[in-house]
Amino acid sequence: MRYGPAVRRRKLGAELRRQRELAGMTSAEAARRVGWHQSKVSRIETGSSGVKPADVALLLDAYGVGDPELRALLGALCGAGSQGPQGARRGWWYAYRDLLPSAYLDFISLESEASRLRTLETTVVPGLLQTPAYARAVTRAALGDPPPEQVEELVRVRMARQSVLRGRRPLELCAVLDEAVLRHQVGGPEVMAGQLAHLMETASLRHVRLHVLPFSSGTHIGVTGPFVIFSFPRIADLDVVVLDHLTSSLYLERKEDLRAYSEAFTALRAQALSHENSLDFIAGINDGP
CATH class of the missing domain: 1.10.260.40 (lambda repressor-like DNA-binding domains)
Known part of the structure; x- marks a missing residue:
């Protein structure tokens, strides 16, 4: 559109x-x-x-x-x-309009204006928290080994998006991560070690909160898949849920959907480890056995 x-x-x-x-x-x-x-x-x-x-x-x-x-x-x-x-x-992303699908451009524009982002991730680290090496590995896997120059352009976009965490009015980010996100060897052990260290470093920002759902927590409502909830300054009615699929994104705007996903996120956060314990958990994985 x-x-x-x-x-x-x-x-x-x-x-x-x-x-x-x-x-x-x-x-x-x-x-x-x-x-x-x-x-x-x-x-x-x-x-x-x-x-x-x-x-x-x-x-x-x-x-x-x-x-x-x-x-x-x-x-x-x-x-x-x-x-x-x-x-x-x-927006800065306009320069990439020929490279990025419209759904991704829409997502970036919402992300750039949101005041708060809540996300559940079950397989990969959220884009706003990825290192370049990790983003490179994810991009190659998602696109089936595309040309190197395309990979680098997409990684540049991913890194540019992260500016929302360090601006004058930074985005408030709360992420619930399934333990699988931390265990998948994306890009190999060295890339994962750098990624886990980056997670702990970024989580030191006062507006970033991480919560790990360990395998020991059992089945949880998030097994249905990852989701993102965008909230906007001063206008609650603009909130929207985004579900990503292989070839498209689904935007949910009904109040019933927003309420259901907000309640699900609250339940997941309560079931997960605290922010402090999550960082200890990530450090333990990175230190190895």
């Missing part, structure tokens, strides 16, 4: 409708203010059609929304990347 997945269109439309109502305007008044037909405003608000970044900026101007953070978030939801005071500007 040209201006982002359906889930983002609907969430963007709902927030634009809320901003219009806060401004005390009807959809007809908003349309007159920006020189459109009322049906265009309605289609945008219901998410039935995409919206260009410039149109989002035009509506926000009409509603008197000057908050740069809110404008940046809504700009990202229509696929614009960050939004500056002069209008939309593209």
